[in-house]
Amino acid sequence: GKTPRLLIASDGSTGVEITPNILTALQGRAGYLSDSSEEYMDVAIPLTGANNQNSYIIYIKDNKQTVEALTMQLFLIIMESLIVGLVISILLSFLLSKTMVIPIQSLTKAANRIATGDFSERIEVQAKDEIGVLTQTFNNMAAKLNITLKDIENERNKLATVFQHMTDGVLAFSNEGEIIHCNPAAERMLELNNSVENLVFDDIFGEITSLERVLALKKDEVIEAERDIGSRSLEIFITPFYGEAANGGILVVIHDITVQRRSDEQRREFVANVSHELRTPITNVRSYAETLSDYGSEISEEERNNFLNIILSESDRMTKIVQDLLALSKFDAGEIDFKTEVFDVTESARSIYEAMRLEVSKQGLKLSISLPAGAALVEGDKARIEQVIINIVSNAVRYTSEGGIDISVTKVPGEVRIMVKDTGIGIPKKDIPRIFERFYRVDKARSRAMGGTGLGLSISYEIVRRHNGRIEIESEEGKGTAITVCLPSVKGSS
Secondary structure, rough: OOOOOOOOOOOOOOOOOOOHHHHHHOOOOOOOOOOOOOEEEEEEEEEEOHHOOEEEEEEEEEEEHHHHHHHHHHHHHHHHHHHHHHHHHHHHHHHHHHHHHHHHHHHHHHHHHHOOOOOOOOOOOOOOOOOHHHHHHHHHHHHHHHHHHHHHHHHHHHHHHHHHHHOOEEEEEEOEEEEEEEOOOHHHHHOOOOOOOOOOOHHHHHHOOOOOHHHOOOOOOEEEEEEEEEOEEEEEEEEOOOOOOOOOOEEEEEEOOOHHHHHHHHHHHHHHHHHHHHHHHHHHHHHHHHHHHHHHHHHOOHHHHHHHHHHHHHHHHHHHHHHHHHHHHHHOOOOOOOOOEEEHHHHHHHHHHHHHHHHHHHOOEEEEEOOOOOOOEEEEEEHHHHHHHHHHHHHHHHHHOOOOOEEEEEEEEOEEEEEEEEEOOOOOHHHHHHOOOOOOOHHHHHHHHOOOOOHHHHHHHHHHHHOOEEEEEEEOOOOOEEEEEEEEOOOOOO
16 A cells, blocks of 8 residues: 655654554554553544545654643643633522512512502512513502402492491391391390390390291291380391301391381271261261151250251361361372461461450460560461461360460571460370370360360471471470470571
């Protein structure tokens, strides 16, 4: 083959010693063999050109100390590079962890504050990476939670306000019978004291039903009962309510039907009174008419005239009752028309005094009057206000056996007061609240004997009420009664 030749040497020599490593390289393999006893070491590496042409050998020969020094220097460079790289890696890791941990810590703190109920907490978005997106999402979630909870709080407050101000009593109990809610209306109706939270279902409603029976009811089933507690008549509805899992309980709703029951009683009394008031004169008319029809030829002229006068009187009485009933019916239906004008009550009182003085004196009674200086002006229906005063004076005459009746008009800021005071039998304390009820009489026999219908004060009450006024009564049994009509005064009259 070709004779190998030296192309270039680092020391400038033109020849080279043929070593085993060179021979190995000539065969196409790298030669790394070296004797540990020798001071030098050599390495021969073959290099082959394209198409195995122009083959070359790189041959390195140097003493071992130089190689070891170079190796150590390379090792130190590598170690220094590793240490510097490690420090840089640690610093980069620390900085990177800071950029991730700080936002996460902020999220954690914000989450803890939100967990305590502070939904105004927000986190500043400092980056646009995944942490920034998460932070913005968290802020949006907190804002929506805040709005949602405010809506829930508003609804809860509305319900609480309705619950507190309901006219019906409402109570809620747990499945164990412990009280959960009790609104003021229920406390008032049931006359409960301040220790409501210590009460259980059986303490309050045990006489009506048991806890077990209520809990056994099906959906929409209700236990109804009526109870009188103190002066109140109550209608009670008890039913279970159902929640998630065991979060149900018992709901109790209480209606105060005192007024309704009283109205029903008054309606029954009214019908009975109307029947009674009309039956008596009708019976009298029929009796005297039958007597005249059957025995007219046997009755003297005087007796006949007496019977006819009784029939006429009873007819007038029935007419008066019907007229009063029609008047009250119109008041109830709002069909009464008032002819409103400004007038002087003192003039009306003086006219009534003059008109009734003679009639009162015939009863052996004295009628007196006391009027203020100047006019006492009110605005209203003059004829109806005068009707009220006449009704009250007539009642005073009817229930006064001896002594007298005094009419007085006084002016106070914003009001004109007309008082009728008598020395009659007085009104029992228990009857005063009912004095304006229809057909109510303190002394029924005396009232009928004197021609009363039992409707005069009821009509008077309605007239005064529709003039935005009021009627006050002071009475002592056996000593007399003072009834005061209070009407709003016209400005400038007081």
